[in-house]
Amino acid sequence: MPKADDPNQTTPKPGQRKAGAATKTPTRTEMVHEALRQAIIEQQLSPGARLPEDMIGDSFGTSRTIAREALLRLSVEGLVDLRPNRGAFVANPTLDEGRDIFVVRRGLERMVVLQLAGQLNADQIAELQRMLDHEEMTGARDEREAIRLAGEFHLRLAEMTGNKLLVHYLRETVSRCSLVLTIYGRPHSVDCGIDEHRQIIEALIAGQGDQAADLMEHHIEQVAGRALLETRKPRSVQEVLSSYATRIAQD
Amino acid sequence: MPKADDPNQTTPKPGQRKAGAATKTPTRTEMVHEALRQAIIEQQLSPGARLPEDMIGDSFGTSRTIAREALLRLSVEGLVDLRPNRGAFVANPTLDEGRDIFVVRRGLERMVVLQLAGQLNADQIAELQRMLDHEEMTGARDEREAIRLAGEFHLRLAEMTGNKLLVHYLRETVSRCSLVLTIYGRPHSVDCGIDEHRQIIEALIAGQGDQAADLMEHHIEQVAGRALLETRKPRSVQEVLSSYATRIAQD
DNA sequence: CAAAAAAAGATCGCATGCAATCTTGACATG
DNA sequence: CATGTCAAGATTGCATGCGATCTTTTTTTG
Numbered sequence: 001m002p003k004a005d006d007p008n009q010t011t012p013k014p015g016q017r018k019a020g021a022a023t024k025t026p027t028r029t030e031m032v033h034e035a036l037r038q039a040i041i042e043q044q045l046s047p048g049a050r051l052p053e054d055m056i057g058d059s060f061g062t063s064r065t066i067a068r069e070a071l072l073r074l075s076v077e078g079l080v081d082l083r084p085n086r087g088a089f090v091a092n093p094t095l096d097e098g099r100d101i102f103v104v105r106r107g108l109e110r111m112v113v114l115q116l117a118g119q120l121n122a123d124q125i126a127e128l129q130r131m132l133d134h135e136e137m138t139g140a141r142d143e144r145e146a147i148r149l150a151g152e153f154h155l156r157l158a159e160m161t162g163n164k165l166l167v168h169y170l171r172e173t174v175s176r177c178s179l180v181l182t183i184y185g186r187p188h189s190v191d192c193g194i195d196e197h198r199q200i201i202e203a204l205i206a207g208q209g210d211q212a213a214d215l216m217e218h219h220i221e222q223v224a225g226r227a228l229l230e231t232r233k234p235r236s237v238q239e240v241l242s243s244y245a246t247r248i249a250q251d
Numbered sequence: 252m253p254k255a256d257d258p259n260q261t262t263p264k265p266g267q268r269k270a271g272a273a274t275k276t277p278t279r280t281e282m283v284h285e286a287l288r289q290a291i292i293e294q295q296l297s298p299g300a301r302l303p304e305d306m307i308g309d310s311f312g313t314s315r316t317i318a319r320e321a322l323l324r325l326s327v328e329g330l331v332d333l334r335p336n337r338g339a340f341v342a343n344p345t346l347d348e349g350r351d352i353f354v355v356r357r358g359l360e361r362m363v364v365l366q367l368a369g370q371l372n373a374d375q376i377a378e379l380q381r382m383l384d385h386e387e388m389t390g391a392r393d394e395r396e397a398i399r400l401a402g403e404f405h406l407r408l409a410e411m412t413g414n415k416l417l418v419h420y421l422r423e424t425v426s427r428c429s430l431v432l433t434i435y436g437r438p439h440s441v442d443c444g445i446d447e448h449r450q451i452i453e454a455l456i457a458g459q460g461d462q463a464a465d466l467m468e469h470h471i472e473q474v475a476g477r478a479l480l481e482t483r484k485p486r487s488v489q490e491v492l493s494s495y496a497t498r499i500a501q502d
Numbered sequence: 503c504a505a506a507a508a509a510a511g512a513t514c515g516c517a518t519g520c521a522a523t524c525t526t527g528a529c530a531t532g
Numbered sequence: 533c534a535t536g537t538c539a540a541g542a543t544t545g546c547a548t549g550c551g552a553t554c555t556t557t558t559t560t561t562g
Contacts, residue, residue, distance in 0.1 A: 063517045076327045084278060085523050100414040107362040163351040169420055314547045336553050
């Protein structure tokens with residue numbers, strides 16, 4: 001859990017932006033936003049947990065204003081549930097919602113590969129190959145890192161389309177998928193098969209868009225299937241009840 | 252332009268929620284957010300226009316806090332451009348970005364019809380038919396209303412999938428498309444052909460998903476094509492320059 | 503007179519305060 | 533002893549204030 005007792009509490013000097021001219025002012029809100037985002041998708045904050053503004057402000061050494069803004073952003077991304085006059089909670093999607101999220105992801109990834117088929121240049125191909133090699137090496141060693149790298153592969157692919165909105169939506173959806181997997185996923189499932197990634201790249205290079213699309217849809221289906229359908233892993237009582245609680249509170 | 256000189260400026264009583272128990276507390280932020288959203292997609296606020304927090308607060312009789320939150324939400328939706336330390340502007344996407352938006356919309360709409368093919372029940376079919384009739388009647392009379400109804404048709408279709416995330420993304424993308432059309436669209440193009448809508452419904456009822464998907468993609472392509480490719484309508488000098496100005500300011 | 507420097511004005515980033523609302527626990531009542 | 537009522541505590545919704553930053557205008561200087 002991120003905890004930074006910032007000393008500028010008494011002397012707030014928000015404008016300390018001189019060193020790296022290239023970096024475009026990471027405002028405090030963005031920092032808190034990103035930190036919370038990471039904490040959630042890395043399972044440091046479990047679904048359903050309360051996120052009081054005061055607590056977040058104290059943790060990061062800022063005021064509630066910042067926390068509030070970060071929470072608002074996260075709620076738009078679907079990682080946080082914002083209940084009026086009640087407060088913020090780490091999102092706790094139902095199994096059905098989880099399936100819906102994967103449906104959307106499948107469609108978005110399909111768009112990506114259809115756009116990319118036969119359009120990749122040599123540099124891009126080289127970069128993707130490098131990422132796959134890196135993935136493969138890390139795979140057996142560090143599981144959490146492997147998951148992160150797999151997600152980044154999908155995102156990098158999307159970025160190569162040059163379609164900002166597509167990247168934006170895919171990034172959000174991948175985050176949501178991470179959250180869903182922390183709730184319903186089995187603990188030791190390496191989510192992305194690297195072979196499948198390689199096959200997709202092959203099809204993209206060959207310019208076989210439909211083939212790549214089918215492979216990608218199958219690939220996402222695999223991930224979703226392994227996590228959501230096959231094994232209904234026994235959840236803790238707390239998780240089950242909190243899920244029911246949210247359903248009640250919504251009426 | 253929405254302007255409501257709220258008299259509770261001096262005596263702010265935000266909790267006036269008793270009449271309709273069914274309505275779930277439309278908080279001030281949400282109201283301002285929705286009002287601005289409408290103003291933008293209905294062309295009451297032209298792309299590139301400045302949106303100072305103070306001005307918005309004054310217009311709605313609230314503080315900057317509310318305006319700020321609404322602007323943040325709108326920026327996530329892509330209707331507002333938020334430049335750090337500079338302020339908010341009505342989004343002014345480039346032609347390329349506009350095309351990207353339509354690409355995403357095409358993909359999302361494809362997902363919708365694939366989900367829906369052969370799944371519609373009698374009530375849903377009846378409702379859709381009713382909407383189409385209504386569209387057809389309004390068509391010639393009130394152009395702006397016709398455009399709104401056409402958009403609602405697409406959205407209602409999405410809602411019938413029951414996929415919250417899909418609805419969310421499609422709603423955002425439709426809004427963005429409206430904005431793009433206000434910039435690059437020809438003035439008197441009725442964007443959605445009602446016949447095309449009817450054909451799609453027919454295919455959905457018949458359970459021909461691929462057929463419906465093709466029709467839908469073609470339909471969106473039509474709209475995008477009419478607006479973005481065919482006629483490069485001469486834009487006002489102000490619009491052209493403001494677009495250049497933003498490009499310069501970003502470096 | 504043009505260009506740079508400085509001052510003034512406008513607007514944002516953020517912190518903080520107060521009232522409204524929700525939650526929790528004490529107390530009364532059948 | 534269970535249940536309903538109410539007061540205390542916690543937390544949010546919103547407004548406002550101050551310093552920082554960006555923009556524009558004015559002044560200075562070559």
